[in-house]
Amino acid sequence: MNSTNEIEIDVKKAERLLRKLILMEKQNLRTKQFNDAEMVKKIKKAIEEEAECY
Amino acid sequence: MLLKQLKLTNFRQFIGEQTVEFAINEEKNVTVIMGENGSGKTTLAQAFTWCLFGDTDFEDKVVFNRSFERKMLPNQEAVVRVELSLVHNGIDYTIIREQLHKKDSQGRLKGNNTTISIAYKRNGQQEFVKYLEVDPLLKQILPKELSRYFFFDGERIGNMSKEIKKGKSQDFAKAVRGLLGLNAFISALEHLKPTSKYGVIGSYNDSYDSKSDQRISQYTTEIEKAQEEVDRIDLRLDEINNEIEKAQEQADKINALLLTMAETEKLQQDKMKLVNSMGKTRQARSSAMGSILKQFNSNYSTYFAKSLVLRTLEELSQASKLDKGIPDMHARTIEFLIKRATCVCGAKIEFGNDAYKELNKALEYLPPQSIGMSINQFVVESELKIKSSNNLFESITDQYKAIRDYESELEQCTADIQLIEKQIGDTKRIGHLQQDLSRYEKIKRDRINELKEINQRKGSLQTTRDRFISERAELTLRDEKNKKIEIYKAYAQFMYDELNKVYKKNEDETRQKLERYVNEIFRSIYQGGMSITVDERYNIQVLVEDENGYSDDVETSTAQSISVIFAFISGIIKMARENGSQQDGENKLLDSEPYPLVMDAPLSAFDRRRIKSVCDALPKIAEQVIIFIKDTDGELAEEYMGAMVGKRYLFSKKNEFETYLIPR
Numbered sequence: 162m163n164s165t166n167e168i169e170i171d172v173k174k175a176e177r178l179l180r181k182l183i184l185m186e187k188q189n190l191r192t193k194q195f196n197d198a199e200m201v202k203k204i205k206k207a208i209e210e211e212a213e214c215y
Numbered sequence: 216m217l218l219k220q221l222k223l224t225n226f227r228q229f230i231g232e233q234t235v236e237f238a239i240n241e242e243k244n245v246t247v248i249m250g251e252n253g254s255g256k257t258t259l260a261q262a263f264t265w266c267l268f269g270d271t272d273f274e275d276k277v278v279f280n281r282s283f284e285r286k287m288l289p290n291q292e293a294v295v296r297v298e299l300s301l302v303h304n305g306i307d308y309t310i311i312r313e314q315l316h317k318k319d320s321q322g323r324l325k326g327n328n329t330t331i332s333i334a335y336k337r338n339g340q341q342e343f344v345k346y347l348e349v350d351p352l353l354k355q356i357l358p359k360e361l362s363r364y365f366f367f368d369g370e371r372i373g374n375m376s377k378e379i380k381k382g383k384s385q386d387f388a389k390a391v392r393g394l395l396g397l398n399a400f401i402s403a404l405e406h407l408k409p410t411s412k413y414g415v416i417g418s419y420n421d422s423y424d425s426k427s428d429q430r431i432s433q434y435t436t437e438i439e440k441a442q443e444e445v446d447r448i449d450l451r452l453d454e455i456n457n458e459i460e461k462a463q464e465q466a467d468k469i470n471a472l473l474l475t476m477a478e479t480e481k482l483q484q485d486k487m488k489l490v491n492s493m494g495k496t497r498q499a500r501s502s503a504m505g506s507i508l509k510q511f512n513s514n515y516s517t518y519f520a521k522s523l524v525l526r527t528l529e530e531l532s533q534a535s536k537l538d539k540g541i542p543d544m545h546a547r548t549i550e551f552l553i554k555r556a557t558c559v560c561g562a563k564i565e566f567g568n569d570a571y572k573e574l575n576k577a578l579e580y581l582p583p584q585s586i587g588m589s590i591n592q593f594v595v596e597s598e599l600k601i602k603s604s605n606n607l608f609e610s611i612t613d614q615y616k617a618i619r620d621y622e623s624e625l626e627q628c629t630a631d632i633q634l635i636e637k638q639i640g641d642t643k644r645i646g647h648l649q650q651d652l653s654r655y656e657k658i659k660r661d662r663i664n665e666l667k668e669i670n671q672r673k674g675s676l677q678t679t680r681d682r683f684i685s686e687r688a689e690l691t692l693r694d695e696k697n698k699k700i701e702i703y704k705a706y707a708q709f710m711y712d713e714l715n716k717v718y719k720k721n722e723d724e725t726r727q728k729l730e731r732y733v734n735e736i737f738r739s740i741y742q743g744g745m746s747i748t749v750d751e752r753y754n755i756q757v758l759v760e761d762e763n764g765y766s767d768d769v770e771t772s773t774a775q776s777i778s779v780i781f782a783f784i785s786g787i788i789k790m791a792r793e794n795g796s797q798q799d800g801e802n803k804l805l806d807s808e809p810y811p812l813v814m815d816a817p818l819s820a821f822d823r824r825r826i827k828s829v830c831d832a833l834p835k836i837a838e839q840v841i842i843f844i845k846d847t848d849g850e851l852a853e854e855y856m857g858a859m860v861g862k863r864y865l866f867s868k869k870n871e872f873e874t875y876l877i878p879r
Contacts, residue, residue, distance in 0.1 A: 170705050170706050172709075174706070175710055176713070179710050179714060183400065186399040186402040190355065200402075201413065201414060204406055208706045209703055211706070212706055
């Protein structure tokens, strides 16, 4: 666990998210499917799903 | 990116519709397009730039075919178009740039602005990229900052050589990082960026529920305000750093010039001596001229009459009666004495006496009855004048000689001064240079002061912002909904920080690897004790190593410069190709594209041995090589690359406005 501003996060989850994020970005660079705003939404969704998952 | 086809319609001398297909086979990846000087090699290379970026390096920006223009009728319309088909990231794109031209009723041709569209295939269907997405896509396919390296022009090597060594923008470094496979990292960092209002963290900041405490939204507004100012300061900091760098560069240049000029100070002093001496010589010449004129004006009549006068005197000397007169005596004197009736000796003068008779006899020899006396006086005066003009010729000759000497001296001084000026250059610039130097040093001082001031301001803004963030966090943690947002943000922040670390590590490793590759390629092309370094902004420095292991930055020759540029761009291409073909497929983090090398007259500065080295190295390094080349170099290139050449074309020039591309 890691603490940021008194909030604890699961580092393993964060690292998983990080890898997922890079692969999402790679995929999108290739396909041009999503614009920046859509990508921000997708990343937020991925974070929320991972953070909620216990 | 691999280039498949280039289709030109009325683009400069390529009249009508003409198509070139490029070799993309892995075994035969070289396309050679050969032509004599002026046949259109550079134009074809520029067609890529025009298609991608809407501009060319030509002074004449009109790209419409002149021959076609002449045939157009008033009010007729026609387009110039370039279509570039390529594969990027596994997708087939066709980039189309066109410009509509119309001849008005008076026969003048007017061109509209160019338009660009990009077609691509998705699921077998052709679609067009949305207008707003064209530019970002082009930046990914080939950033403009890098285009001149991929579309390499061997005849404009001078500028590139300077550019590659210094003064590249942040955009250039970003473009290189992108090509080296760091694009996914860059995009992810952009999307997470905590300071961006539209990024993941920024949008979480906007989604707090302020119902629990109004101060949350106040803090958010204050944080955004502080951040906006920090962003503005960051932009200014970039500008200031660039300005300081440029001012320093200019000051260094001027200092180097002034140093050279200081060495010529002695020459400058010599010049001043010569200038002074010339002044004195001119004065001496001028007084000699004055003296000649004065002498001439006083004596010329006598001088030119001398011969005549001498002959006259000779004649007169033979006339015996001329010597009977009484000097300075006039008839009026005699008449006075007769009238007075007493002579000067006291004798009485009476009509008919002896004295009277003698005096009347004397009248025959006195003026005006006799000219004997006048002639006698003339003789005396003439002899005197002739005597005085005897030296005129010699005197004028001597003075004229002196004037000729002065003239030669002046000519010699002028030649010496010209020689000195040639050596020391334009010395008048020294004053301007000193002024410029002071100006640049002032700019530097001012900017450094500004840098300090705005850095302090930035620090204080960041402290305020962070305090508000922390105070807002205290409030948000009291509310369950907001607490969740804080958790998501903490994940995003952690990801951003980690990604930054990984990115920096990867970037550093990638740059070191690039430096290694660039050196390997450079040594394979240009043998010698030289090495290349690549700094954080991807500036290149060429170092020469001496036998003691010391190294120093050196000025490179044309062949060395081309080799450096070849090595640099080939190094990037090699790494991009490697990153693109790594085996861990979808899971790999670095990801990039293979890139072609399009070269106009690339071999013109090389000798035969280096042409062979370049021809051996390039098709192995680059996924695709396209060469526009003059016939003599082309034959060598084909000889050395032989088996790798997949497509061959020839420029067939009909006249200045009509060239055809013929497959060979």
